[in-house]
Amino acid sequence: MTHAHTPAFTLEELAERLGATLIGDGRRRVTGLATLTEAGPEEITFLANRAYLKYLPETRAAAVLLHPGQAEECPTACLTLDNPYLGYAALSRLFDPLNGRRSPGIHPSAVVADGVALGRDVEIGPQAVIESGVSLGDGVVVGPGCMIGADSRIGADSRLHANVTVYHGVIIGERAILHSGCVIGADGFGFAHDGGGWHKIAQLGGVVLGDDVEVGSCSSIDRGALGDTLIGDDVKIDSQVQIAHNVQIGDHSALAGCVGIAGSTKVGRHCLLGGGVGLSGHLTICDGVQVTGMSLVTNSIHEPGVYSSGTGAMSNAQWRKNAVRFKQLDALAKRLARLEKAQESR
Incomplete structure (x- = not known):
């Protein structure tokens, strides 16, 4: 085409x-x-x-x-x-039609606060809002309708497509690509319960994205509760991914669509998380781990390799039979143990 x-x-x-x-x-x-x-x-x-x-x-x-x-x-x-x-x-x-298509300058409808530091050849599109203390490196493109919160920094040659939201105090490296609708630096999911209701915990950390990071449309990376949420260099994040507060993701890792990572989990370098993978909170995933699609990880992984959970699709009739067997596994295991013990005593 x-x-x-x-x-x-x-x-x-x-x-x-x-x-x-x-x-x-x-x-x-x-x-x-x-x-x-x-x-x-x-x-x-x-x-x-x-x-x-x-x-x-x-x-x-x-x-x-x-x-x-x-x-x-x-x-x-x-x-x-x-x-x-x-x-x-x-x-x-x-052959990318966006390659080389840039119009440096600030659109008249954009709102740029006093004290914003702009590098050379920065492009700020219509209706963008940039708050005070923001720093944009050389060649940064801010698409229409973007919002960049106070004191955030965006490195050279990064591109924010339309309607990206970057909260306050976020640091983004060079050559980042943020697709439409993604949100970087919203509050993490932090609340304390008193037995009757919830009390919000202020999220005082930030988000740091390394160089060459790409974040897909409508993905969210939450700010840290105290320290920062850290995304390493060359990390690729697909659309509709949720990364909770204080998560760390190592360099060169890739996350497919609808991955969800709970708070304070650490993912190593060169890891691959398939679509729909869920990681529980406070886990450590070592370097070189691949988790196949729709798997749920509830324990830390300390050896590189390929990991899976769940069952593949099958006919409903077969699944219903297997579901009955799942409920019987504990009883079957106990029965087998008794039989083995009886056999050994003969």
């Missing part, structure tokens, strides 16, 4: 930018990126999964980005890389 603002590249230029080996006419120009089955004669495509190899002979693309071992099967020009999926990621950024 091409866009009016999408640039065109020769295959030679793309090969140089990607560090790929070109096989074919380097002067041929492409104006877009598409799938293997949908790409036209002016577009480039990619092959990163062998499951799609069957579509390669019939592609109409001008060129295909693929592994060197698949070059002989390619019916058109190709760019070869050992990691074509990583190359696809780089291509996608080159």
